[in-house]
Amino acid sequence: AQTVTQSQPEMSVQEAETVTLSCTYDTSESDYYLFWYKQPPSRQMILVIRQEAYKQQNATENRFSVNFQKAAKSFSLKISDSQLGDAAMYFCALALTGANSKLTFGKGITLSVRP
Amino acid sequence: KAGVTQTPRYLIKTRGQQVTLSCSPISGHRSVSWYQQTPGQGLQFLFEYFSETQRNKGNFPGRFSGRQFSNSRSEMNVSTLELGDSALYLCASSLIGQSSYEQYFGPGTRLTVT
Numbered sequence: 001a002q003t004v005t006q007s008q009p010e011m012s013v014q015e016a017e018t019v020t021l022s023c024t025y026d027t028s029e030s031d032y033y034l035f036w037y038k039q040p041p042s043r044q045m046i047l048v049i050r051q052e053a054y055k056q057q058n059a060t061e062n063r064f065s066v067n068f069q070k071a072a073k074s075f076s077l078k079i080s081d082s083q084l085g086d087a088a089m090y091f092c093a094l095a096l097t098g099a100n101s102k103l104t105f106g107k108g109i110t111l112s113v114r115p
Numbered sequence: 116k117a118g119v120t121q122t123p124r125y126l127i128k129t130r131g132q133q134v135t136l137s138c139s140p141i142s143g144h145r146s147v148s149w150y151q152q153t154p155g156q157g158l159q160f161l162f163e164y165f166s167e168t169q170r171n172k173g174n175f176p177g178r179f180s181g182r183q184f185s186n187s188r189s190e191m192n193v194s195t196l197e198l199g200d201s202a203l204y205l206c207a208s209s210l211i212g213q214s215s216y217e218q219y220f221g222p223g224t225r226l227t228v229t
Contacts, residue, residue: 033216037220043203043222043223044222045207045220047217047218095216095218097216102160102163102171103148103160105158108158
């Protein structure tokens, strides 16, 4: 079975600063995908960034980047130049490849952005 | 392209009743997954349907069931509602064959059981 752990329930960042959200996971599979999803107060879950486990290069999407450490099973999200609109709940998730592609989520972390 | 839609958005039911929630995936998406979100348990996978067949199932009692129609629309049903079934139910669709395995979520149905 797969597990995803987000040990920090809440974090706060000053607008324009950088924040890193932590995530660790466990799986015995070698082929999988990792995701960070954002859930704003409106509740629509949206994908922030995706990482293929077989790729060593860390994924980046504009102000969002990840630090993927496969051996350590760590997958942290860095948000640069934080904006008020970044305030949301962030979920780390893992999906195996193939037919069993369900998402296993962490508990989530609530990020607040101070103006 | 229209996103994932879920109806109704809000629902209040009484213990013992049953409820049916609906999900319309993005056009062309053939996989629909359902998740239950609660403050205590977080997001938990319920089941996934692909081409009208249940492909994966989470660890939920048999009171939770679902189905998918030929147009990929999906419904989930919860029978004999319990207070603990109060949750946000999210559905997500994906395009099978896409290497990213990205899932697109709907806005959710907020179910309150009294």
